[in-house]
Amino acid sequence: MNDVLGTKREGPGAEKPGRVTIRTVAADAGVSVSAVSKVLRNAYGVSDSLKARVTASIEKLGYRPNASARGMRGRSYTLGVLLSDIRNPFFSEIMAGINTALTDTPYQPLLGVSNSAIGVEQALIDAMIDRQMDGLVFIAPRMDPVAIDAVARKIPSVVIGLHRPTEELFDTVNNDDVTGAEQVVDYLVSQGHSAIAHMSLDLPPDERQAVPFQREKGYLQAMNRHGLARHIRVVYAEHSPKARQKARELLSAPDRPDAVFCWTDACAFESISAAIELGLRVPDDVAIVGYDNSPPCDLAQNSLTSVDQSGRQLGAETARMLMERIEGRTRAEHFVVEPRLVVRGSTRNA
Amino acid sequence: MNDVLGTKREGPGAEKPGRVTIRTVAADAGVSVSAVSKVLRNAYGVSDSLKARVTASIEKLGYRPNASARGMRGRSYTLGVLLSDIRNPFFSEIMAGINTALTDTPYQPLLGVSNSAIGVEQALIDAMIDRQMDGLVFIAPRMDPVAIDAVARKIPSVVIGLHRPTEELFDTVNNDDVTGAEQVVDYLVSQGHSAIAHMSLDLPPDERQAVPFQREKGYLQAMNRHGLARHIRVVYAEHSPKARQKARELLSAPDRPDAVFCWTDACAFESISAAIELGLRVPDDVAIVGYDNSPPCDLAQNSLTSVDQSGRQLGAETARMLMERIEGRTRAEHFVVEPRLVVRGSTRNA
DNA sequence: CGTTCTACGTAAATCGTTCTACATTTTTTA
DNA sequence: TAAAAAATGTAGAACGATTTACGTAGAACG
The missing domain is CATH 1.10.260.40 (lambda repressor-like DNA-binding domains)
Structure with a gap:
């Protein structure tokens, strides 16, 4: 007693x-x-x-x-990774890069999955800050950029997939989405296509720095440069299930395009599916291009022409930059990798 | 001073x-x-x-x-989720289930990704224990079952994808893999197939409780039951890139099977790819079946017949069971869901 | 030989919670 | 109305590390 x-x-x-x-x-x-x-x-x-x-x-x-005890006094040696979509196979490439770069360092990355829900995203960030994470990685965040600023003020942060070349509060890691999109259009034109449509993500109109917007920008620039302004056609769709429906509408219209450039591989896979369902042959009736060059592109049933942006490298750079920031760097760094078009059967007969 | x-x-x-x-x-x-x-x-x-x-x-x-401070005294309100393969789209369904079930609870799930590397897996577990996680979820772990015992003795654990119906140290969540595999064979036989091959994962021979072994068992039982013992043929392959090579070998052999039951969807997608590369028609020349009914099955280019095991439900049950264990339950619980075959074009002409 | 540096160690405060062991009402019971 | 029981609140000791401020040897110096 x-x-x-x-x-x-x-x-x-x-x-x-x-x-x-x-x-x-x-x-x-x-x-x-x-x-x-x-x-x-x-x-x-x-x-x-x-x-x-x-x-x-x-x-x-x-x-x-004991990491909690350490966390109380300063470092927790834990890095939070905010994944907006666990389904995206490209993001797993990024994760692999982060993991590799962090091997043999004292830092441990832990993921939070938000499924692109903005409320969840914010809650996840709070949870990570509560847990004394030493730094945060945002992978293609959907939340309000202003909110990211607020977070970056509190905790070292690196953001993948947000174009903010003059940002000082956090580092960014990107591929050059505008150039990548232009490469796609240039290539399709060189293959004789002109009625090239673009499928993008349905975003609030103020998100100029978001990835889909940058790709759309590259598409528009290149179309104009090639004198194809009258063929410009952009379709906006939300994620996977909706994308297939939109693709179906696009491909069954009387003025069907002869090529579709999708803002991401997942969207392109849905488009291929829609084309098949409509009895269209890819690439003969319609060519399809994606973005990210994720692993499923390589399957023969997809054989998807796509833009490679080396997820592993992006991930590795991200990890390096975040550690530097934690160790004290305060000047922002903005890493950009050059994208590279990988041609496959969805745009060319074997 | x-x-x-x-x-x-x-x-x-x-x-x-x-x-x-x-x-x-x-x-x-x-x-x-x-x-x-x-x-x-x-x-x-x-x-x-x-x-x-x-x-x-x-x-x-x-x-x-402050979660660290809480962690020092007991609860950290953090659950560690050990994901053996972030690429597997089925696992993301499980995650969605876990996330949903944990909304409006004080617990926050955080993921660690091991990429099926056993060393990484163990390191990750240690890292999670160091971080005072309240409980652990293992999703299809690859590590030595004895090592899991050791972990479960230290921290409340639930394991998805390991058949241990009499285990007392931790809870398990599974679908009935044997039944699922039998359903596949039964169905293929009813469609007139007899030369049904099985592609499984290359595992150490002692892992009787692992998922691939259970599916193989169901396959063997059903084949024998149908009097097709002489048609039994099991091919073992490691993950994706190797699986395609193995599938190619299998499908280009003179005694090519007329149906292939793959232990998981990813493997089946590779098999479809191999079939296409070899100029074989699916399902006319060879029928293909997967397991998990992951989202890509539904794409027309895959149109993969697969066994559904409701990842969301499994995830939700897992979260519930883990919270119960943390709150004090000591008797083990073993949840098993009935699988259900979903027929698509890879085994039947539309 | 006394003084000043270094190099090496240590004591003790601190971080932000939880939780046990009381202290102090207030309510119920006899 | 006194005693017992229940309800409500508080003080203070953990938890396990980090880190500041110092103490004590030797070594180096003049």
Whole structure:
């Protein structure tokens, strides 16, 4: 009922059975807790002999620092990754790049999935800040850019898929979407197409920095440059199920385009599906192009011509930049990779 | 240089500017820190008036509890989800189910991605334990089942995709893979097929509880039941790129099967690709069946007959079970959902 | 030989919660 | 109306690390 002898810690060296903490290590190595902490953090003022002793004890006891305790004092060594759509196979390439770049660093990436729901996205960010994450990666966020500013003011952030070349609050990582889209149109024109339609994402009109808008911009520029202004036709659709319906409408219209440039692979797969359902041959009746060059492009049933933007590289750069920011860099960096068109059967007969 | 007035906390109510903690709230509401904590945890002994006052202050100040600090004392309200393969679209259905079930609970799921690498998987688990996660979800883990036992002894765990009906240390969530596989074979036989091959995953021979093994078992049972023992043929392949090669070999052999049952959709998509590359028609020359009924099955270019196991439901059940376990349930629960065959064009002409 | 640096260690405060053990009402019961 | 029980609130000790401020040897210096 009352304090039985032994209920409370008995002297500085004692501890609960089974639980290995920094004091267990200190006791085992015969040094102070602070000394162990120094070794853990590679801090200044540690002799080789002390370091060796402590390291041996850590190894022997299988000690692992408690991340919550660390989080209370500063670093949690955890990076939050905000994934707007787990279904997008391109994003998994990015993740692979991030994971690889973080191997052998003390940082651990943990993902939150928002499914493009803005409310969820904000809640997820709050949850990550509550959890003392050291930094945040946004992958193709849907939320209000102003809200991102607010977050970046609180915590080091890198955003993938948002064009803000003069942003100072956070770093950005992108491919050159305008150029990529132009490449697509240039190529289709070179193949003899002229009635080239574009399928984009249904976005609020103020999101000029968003990826779909940039791709649309490249499409429009190139169409105009080729003197195809009268063939310009942009269709807006939401995500997958709706995209197929829109594609069906587009492809069954009397003035059907002879090529469709879809803003993302997923949309292109839906378009191929719609074409097949309508009895159209790809590419003979209609050529189809996607964006991201995600793994399914390579399947023969898709054989989708697409724009490659090297997700792994983007991911790796992102991880590097975020770590730099956490270590203290304050000037923003904006990384842009050049996209590259990969031609496959959806635009050309084998 | 030395302690300037104001450097240290001045009395219990003072705090660093900008940082809203539980004491800020307590000061604002004119109550004790413990009282606020009680309100936060819905603990016993709080009057309505006190609760109202505290809630108002929390709202007004925009206070959010620090998860690290909570983690130090017990709950971190974070659930770790171990995803063995982020590319698998079926897993994203599971995630959607988990997310939905966790909305309006205090728990936040965070994902770790292992890409089926066993070393990474173990490291990820350690990282999650270091971060004081309240519970763990394993989605189709590849690691040694004995290692899972060790983890489950430390932290409440639910495992999806591991058949252990008598396990007491953790809960499991599955569909009945044996039945599902039997349904596939039964259906193919009813459609007149007999030379039905099976593509499975290349696994160490001791993993009897793993999903691919269960599906193979169902395949074998059904084949035998139909008197098709001499047609039994199982091909083992690793993940995607290798699977296509194996499928190509299988389908270009002189004794080519007239139907292929693939252990998972991804494998089936690769098989369709291989068939097309070889100039074979699906389903006329070869019928193909997958497992999981993931979203791409529905695309016309795949039109893949597949076994549905309702990922959303599995995910929701998982979340429920894990929360129960965290709240104290110790008896294991093993949830099994009945699979259901969804017939599409890959086995039947439209 | 006394003084000043370094290099190496340590003690103790601190981070923001939770939660046990009381203290103080208020209500119920006898 | 006194005693017991229930309801409500508080003080303060954890939790496990980091980090500041210092103490103590030697080494280097004049």
